[in-house]
Amino acid sequence: AAKIAQTLTGLLPDAVAAPLMSHAGVDRLNALNQAIDAVRRGGVISVIGVYGGMTDPMPMLRMFDKGVTLRMGQAHVRRWISQLMPLVTDDTDPLGVMDLTTHRMPLTEAPKAYEMFQKKANGAVKMLLQP
Numbered sequence: 001a002a003k004i005a006q007t008l009t010g011l012l013p014d015a016v017a018a019p020l021m022s023h024a025g026v027d028r029l030n031a032l033n034q035a036i037d038a039v040r041r042g043g044v045i046s047v048i049g050v051y052g053g054m055t056d057p058m059p060m061l062r063m064f065d066k067g068v069t070l071r072m073g074q075a076h077v078r079r080w081i082s083q084l085m086p087l088v089t090d091d092t093d094p095l096g097v098m099d100l101t102t103h104r105m106p107l108t109e110a111p112k113a114y115e116m117f118q119k120k121a122n123g124a125v126k127m128l129l130q131p
Contacts, residue, residue: 036059036068039066039068042068043068044071045071047071100125100126101128102122106130106131107131110129
C-alpha cells in the first residue's frame, strides 16, 4: 500500500503532493540497502543528514549477519572537538567562522532569531546568540 501511495503521490502536482508527503510521506531505504550490500563484514556505515525509514523496516538480519556498525547523527565532531573549540572561540577567528554569521542577537531574543533563521528573513544564514 505504501509503494502505491508513493507512486500515486508522485503523479500529483507539487502543490498538492508536498502537503501530502509532509503528513503521510513514505521513506525508502534504497541508499541504506546499497550501503549494507557494499560494506565489508565488520565494516561501518555512517549515515549523514536526517535519514530514516518509517515504512520500510531496517534489514536487521543482514546487518547482524555482516556484523555492521551503523553510526548516525548530525555530525561526528567528538573526535575533533578538543582541537576545534580553541580555534572556534579564538577572538582572532583563525578559521573564519565569524564570516559565516549574518546576524548577532542577544540570547533573550532567541525565539525571534530562530524565526528569522527559519524564514530566512533579512538574509539570515547563521545566527549568533550572545549571552
